[in-house]
Amino acid sequence: MTNHSRQPRRVRDLGIVVGPLRTGPLNAITDVPGVRVGHTTIVDPPRLHTGVTAIVPDALEQGRGSLPCGLFVGNGFGKLIGATQVAELGAVETPILLTATLSAFRAADALVTHVLAGPGHEDTRTLNPVVGETNDGRLSDIRARPITEAHVLAALDGATSDLPGEGCVGAGTGTMALGFKGGIGTSSRVVGGWTVGVLVQSNFSGTLTVRGVPIRADDGGARPAPAGAPAADGAEPAANGLQPEGNSCMIVIATDAPLDARQLGRVARRAVFAMARVGSDFAGGSGDYALAFGTPGAPSSGGVDDGDLDPVFAATMDAVEEALLNSLFMATTTVGHRGTATAVPHTLVLDRLRAAGVLPQPSATGPVS
Template sequence: MQTPRRVRDLGITVGTLPTGPLNALTDVPGVRVGQTTITGDGLNTGVTAIVPEGWEDTLPAAVAVGNGYGKLIGSTQVDELGVIETPILLTGTLSTFRVADALITWLLDRNPHATSLNPVVGETNDAHLSDIRRRPITPDHVHTALNTASSALPAEGCAGAGTGTSALGFKAGIGTASRVVGDPGAGGGVVGALVQANFSGLLTVLGAPVPAPGIDADGNSCMIVVGTDLPLDARQLGRLARRAIFAMARVGSDYAPGSGDYAIAFSTSRTPNYADRDLRTPFQAVTESVEEALLNSLTMAQTTTGFENRTVQAVSHDLLVDRLTAAGVI
């Protein structure tokens, strides 16, 4: 079995902007990620928690919907008010509601006076590799992901909410990447992305097709979380979120009718003062970050056998490099 490697470790460079130190969503100051992974006995699933500093007092945010075939809990209030007031959690489709309930318990324990809370929980369908009807996520799984969230490089591939997901005919999962916009010490900042990849299409890397032989991959959704410390308001974050969904096309998404494709974008700054005319580089940063995060979700995944002995193969690193070399793009 090949060793998981990020695309940059394979000599594949996406875009032109510089990455953050970890090339991850956690390069955004104050953003932490925690995950709980569940495997064995027909299960390949889990929870991924994105915990930005300051969520308790709300943070500017927006949701973009590419195709609304999904269960994104809390999205309408984010649309209405332009803020998030909880961490953002990801999981498997039929566990979405258990995760939301466990998140509410975690929040109530921290605020004895709360009577209204808007948990934000997204999902993709991991039924091909996990016995989704068992809804195995417990409050302990959710609380562990939240309580262990850190600013380290998040685990990618078969981890957390990506443990049982596949994309573009190959095993996929969680992926992350980041880009630096300008000088962080002089009005610049970081744009980072984390993805839960689980959608169909023809894998395309730097414009070169890399087909998955013999695999009929139906669309089963993609969740994208974008974070930044740039001082953007909710409307501008909505523009970033839409570009995050556009970036799926760069890796070959076919945006299938059954694929629920969503992006949530938030800023850790509560003092928006960014001019729309200056959004060109943040737009580039989000598309590059999402493209690379999606590719990392694939190259960091491992071949997985799961529910009913179904197997999904990881993309071969050797095949990937050979295809891109022959195409003259690396």
């Protein structure tokens, strides 16, 4: 019998390494200088499993008006507040919030409150809050819209440059992905003296794929959807486990590479491409978005030629892949409002990877997974 109470572990700690590039010290978006992350987590089982995640660029908190930002929409079935101005001007002028679909609008209002209260905004008359979302309506009573201004301000005020929480925290508390419990994940890569950091909120359908090996949620002890359980849009429950209420993924990329907004848009595009590596089916009802912003910590030696961006693209795709895997492997089984989402069984995954020759067989004295 599969043990679903296993301890959350990052994939790299399990010996699963994505790509050849080295990570930053924390292997997180906060490895990018001047980027902080904060969470507010709301849990009142089984009814509520939701929250807020804040990605805070210090430069904006210190009075800088905006930072270059690129946006790529893989599929636009979502409510990314502020998207049109980001696309039009190639800039972000507030921290980026992630939350649940029906709470995004309250979160945006609270974000405006936070920014207007900051230094340099005494005379501000227009502001573009950026809030992304995914639908956590299977595990949380999304119609309750429990996110308040206090929750948003707590996430913003509590943001730190430490390793962010992953799995069932903040905006990932009630999300699901690829037939398992999803959540928040993060990773980073160092390339050419620059750092690319990623944070994801995973909540999309498909078949979990780890280093090219598919892991089905109904293949090896993970609990499938209960018989007769309702699925999104009236569909029958998917064969590979309980699927999210609304398929979506939010990806936020930060980098100190000296890229302009157009180039950051190219980076954001690669971030969505990386979802295919972990098994996304890119469903038509999915809101798949990537936002890539630059920080002022970039060297002052000028920009980067487009012909030299391939290493940055590779770093982005590897970091997104690992962040998505971390979002699942760090999550725990959650009994929610309208179903149960089971955590990825680590032992099963490792056994499958070893059988496929992706990982070496464990030694007799090696660590127990």
